[in-house]
Amino acid sequence: MPEHKKRIYIETYGCQMNVADTEVVQSLLEEDGHEMSDSMEDADVLLINTCSVRENAEQRVYGRLGEFKRLKLQKPGIVIGLLGCMAKRLRSKILGERARGVGKAVDLIIGPDEYRKTPALLRDAWNGEKGIAVRLSRVETYDDITPLRTDGVCAWISVMRGCDKFCSFCVVPLTRGRERSRSLSGVVDGPLDFADILESVAGVDRSIRVRFTTSHPCDMSLKLIRTIAGHSNICNYIHLPVQSGPDRILRLMNRTYDESHYLRLVESIRDAIPDVCLSTDFISGFPTETEEDHRRTLALIGKVRYDGAFIFKYSPRELTPAFRMSDEIPDDVKARRIDELIRLQSGISEEKNRRLLGERFAVLVEGPSKKSSSEWQGRTDGNKTVIFPGGRFARGEYVVVSITRSNAATLFGEVVNPAQASPIDVPAEIAA
Numbered sequence: 001m002p003e004h005k006k007r008i009y010i011e012t013y014g015c016q017m018n019v020a021d022t023e024v025v026q027s028l029l030e031e032d033g034h035e036m037s038d039s040m041e042d043a044d045v046l047l048i049n050t051c052s053v054r055e056n057a058e059q060r061v062y063g064r065l066g067e068f069k070r071l072k073l074q075k076p077g078i079v080i081g082l083l084g085c086m087a088k089r090l091r092s093k094i095l096g097e098r099a100r101g102v103g104k105a106v107d108l109i110i111g112p113d114e115y116r117k118t119p120a121l122l123r124d125a126w127n128g129e130k131g132i133a134v135r136l137s138r139v140e141t142y143d144d145i146t147p148l149r150t151d152g153v154c155a156w157i158s159v160m161r162g163c164d165k166f167c168s169f170c171v172v173p174l175t176r177g178r179e180r181s182r183s184l185s186g187v188v189d190g191p192l193d194f195a196d197i198l199e200s201v202a203g204v205d206r207s208i209r210v211r212f213t214t215s216h217p218c219d220m221s222l223k224l225i226r227t228i229a230g231h232s233n234i235c236n237y238i239h240l241p242v243q244s245g246p247d248r249i250l251r252l253m254n255r256t257y258d259e260s261h262y263l264r265l266v267e268s269i270r271d272a273i274p275d276v277c278l279s280t281d282f283i284s285g286f287p288t289e290t291e292e293d294h295r296r297t298l299a300l301i302g303k304v305r306y307d308g309a310f311i312f313k314y315s316p317r318e319l320t321p322a323f324r325m326s327d328e329i330p331d332d333v334k335a336r337r338i339d340e341l342i343r344l345q346s347g348i349s350e351e352k353n354r355r356l357l358g359e360r361f362a363v364l365v366e367g368p369s370k371k372s373s374s375e376w377q378g379r380t381d382g383n384k385t386v387i388f389p390g391g392r393f394a395r396g397e398y399v400v401v402s403i404t405r406s407n408a409a410t411l412f413g414e415v416v417n418p419a420q421a422s423p424i425d426v427p428a429e430i431a432a
Helices: 016-031 055-074 085-089 091-099 115-126 172-176 194-204 222-229 247-252 259-272 291-304 331-354 425-431
Strands: 007-012 045-050 079-084 108-110 131-133 237-239 277-284 308-313 360-368 375-379 385-389 398-406 410-417
Touching: 007 016, 016 045, 016 079, 016 115, 045 055, 045 085, 055 079, 079 085, 079 115, 085 091, 085 172, 108 115, 115 131, 194 222, 222 259, 259 291, 277 291, 277 331, 291 331, 308 331, 331 398, 360 385, 360 410, 385 398
Parallel strands: 007 045, 045 079, 079 108, 108 131, 237 277, 277 308, 385 410
Antiparallel strands: 360 375, 360 398, 375 385, 398 410
């Protein structure tokens, strides 16, 4: 390998947008002549794509940087780079730590809108220079870059970047900038809004499942709901983050909807897509949350009966409006409340999955199970994970699985039709 061509190792934390961004960075680096490595011990460059949504995610990155630093002591020529939301939000802190701690090992700090500079900054780093590029852009979408796909089953298309919602607890507008969308022709020619994009993408190849994430309730239009209902290869799965139940807390969060609006939206979705699987996000322990507020959130879970939920303890983020709010809720109270939310939702999820025993589903094969080499796993079009006995399957094919047991998070079953089929054909076959 020529001296200026390096082996690159990248770790990704956080949301699917970060996964898509990593694919963009990989494409830029491969185009510059470098190659990707699956092993950090064999790599010349260690990059970590970071998340700032919650403090726990940042602490995991700091811990990982500590491991990178120890490896750098053994291999002084290694270049270490910090990418993504932490690079933008905490650049001053990380730079200030360069004289001590893990910050001393960091050579590059690159924000979400500056990835095009990665190859040039790496070349500077090999010459002993430190690099930082964290400016936000009003126009950058990377729509002219073909991502380097590594999954083999899922391909992520980033339709928009940034956010203009400015929820009071959220750092995304600060770390990723304002909303901007890639050119419509960069997805498919001709659409006018997201529902049109989704419909056009679904029509490109009807044997490919299409799933999107995530929709703010204020962006979930009736047109979008009808589009999902009208295409059998658009997954019957919608992630609709509510964050909290009571209107008072929703106003403090600046969510721009109330509980009644949200419940009407859920009703419209289920009227149009009766077998839809719904998931959501909750933040427990938001500043000033009372026991009555907490009970309202529990009640909302009982009303909607989600298939699943991502439930997190409130994590203060500097520079957000919520950071300035009084947060006097004791930690033990926060822990109890989040436990009650999780236990309620887990019971509902387990009950809903139990009702699927004996049902047959078209399952998209993802590969061997993470827990057992003798089993494989895949997903239904409702985004439910299914575990089934291993066989001569190929990643990306569809198999029909009969559900034999379940728990709150997973379905288990037996393959009844291993022949490959499209998501259009399989349901008809099952019905027969």
